[in-house]
Amino acid sequence: MPKRYTEEELIARIFAPIAGPAALGLKDDAALIEASKEPTVATVDMLVAGVHFFADDSPALIAKKALRVNLSDLAAKGATPIGFLLSLALPADWTNDWLRAFASGLSEDAQVYAAPLIGGDTTATPGPLTISIAALGRTPRFVPRTGARPGDAIYVSGTIGDAALGLALRRDPSLAARLSPASRAHLLDRYLLPRPRLDLAPMLRAHANAAMDVSDGLAGDLAKLCRASGVGAVVEATSIPLSDAASELIALSPELFESALTGGDDYEILCTASAWAARPLDVVRIGEIASVAGPPIFLGPDGEPIAFAKPSFSHF
The missing domain is CATH 3.90.650.10 (PurM-like C-terminal domain)
Structure with missing residues (x-):
């Protein structure tokens, strides 16, 4: 098997190039988000191979789906995205090529939806590929589930x-x-x-x-x-x-x-x-x-x- 990236190389070569300014080059333990008068909305979804997608699906499409399901939550609250955090648990058979394709899909959608990567974490897992994304947005008015009224x-x-x-x-x-x-x-x-x-x-x-x-x-x-x-x-x-x-x-x-x-x-x-x-x-x-x-x-x-x-x- 070709030599795989170390964790430091993975971050520097794969994810830092697609990160937004708030990520600080992914060289720190946290992102820095500018204050705003509008409330911040946060949501998180986890996707697991074999549950939410097929393991042999295109890595670019897996990445897009993982981001988009979170952006969907923001949309339903009336929010505009400001960025997302990615946590990635990689199974034993991951390759550099798979990861590059995954990051390519993620980068495309981050640009399309103006939702830059601002941080995250990577780890190994003995189980299936697991992706968790926490998306952040802002809105002048949060639309809740709790507001339905009789006659609506x-x-x-x-x-x-x-x-x-x-x-x-x-x-x-x-x-x-x-x-x-x-x-x-x-x-x-x-x-x-x-x-x-x-x-x-x-x-x-x-x-x-x-x-x-x-x-x-x-x-x-x-x-x-x-x-x-x-x-x-x-x-x-x-x-x-x-x-x-x-x-x-x-x-x-x-x-x-x-x-x-x-x-x-x-x-x-x-x-x-x-x-x-x-x-x-x-x-x-x-x-x-x-x-x-x-x-x-x-x-x-x-x-x-x-x-x-x-x-x-x-x-x-």
């Missing part, structure tokens, strides 16, 4: 279920083979590469009473929002936006509709609002907040409640 409309951005269905295709190649090439590519891409909705942060600050990103499935995440706000919800399942690719796959396997609503990894925005000045075109009303606290009710095409076997993804 419930909205989601984009389309729901694509990533969960993309995972189903990864697990079942025979199912993937039944789809059109364009639909197959769309769903697989949505699983590999989430798109943090930072473009919606200003809209959330201006209009949303409550918001969160959809990471563990629409049904389960709406239940979390309802619990936090002490309310209930009624959702018309036919109003939930699906992509053409998701609709094609569900037509082939109708049981996957439940996976689309409960599987997770959408990283779209779920929010409630009482009024809008101008609602973005890809934010769709799917239901209403109810005054009686309890789990959200999803109504099927026949007007009857849908019972989910497992409302959301859970690690435990």
Whole structure:
């Protein structure tokens, strides 16, 4: 095996070149962030090979996914990124080439989303590759989960279920083979590469009473929002936006509709609002907040409640 970087070389050659000014060249034990009148928002997500991604996925895409799921949390709070900290536990088979590709993907997204690397840690692990990113942002108005009010409309951005269905295709190649090439590519891409909705942060600050990103499935995440706000919800399942690719796959396997609503990894925005000045075109009303606290009710095409076997993804 070719000689691998030492920890000092790894930091100096791989990560210091992509770090922002607050990282101080990654030569210190801490970053230095300038003070601001706006509150700072912090979030952290950990990704583990075999749980959140496949170990043989492209290292650049793994890096992008790790950063983007954190930026999605910032977006849901109405925040603008200011930087992130990376903790990386590398398994025994890592190589310099893998690490360079990982850093390349990370650098690309750090520039695209104006979220520079400002510090972190590296270590070895006898277990699978593990990535933890803590992202920092600022916002003049933090949008909580706890602000939903009876009578609020419930909205989601984009389309729901694509990533969960993309995972189903990864697990079942025979199912993937039944789809059109364009639909197959769309769903697989949505699983590999989430798109943090930072473009919606200003809209959330201006209009949303409550918001969160959809990471563990629409049904389960709406239940979390309802619990936090002490309310209930009624959702018309036919109003939930699906992509053409998701609709094609569900037509082939109708049981996957439940996976689309409960599987997770959408990283779209779920929010409630009482009024809008101008609602973005890809934010769709799917239901209403109810005054009686309890789990959200999803109504099927026949007007009857849908019972989910497992409302959301859970690690435990």
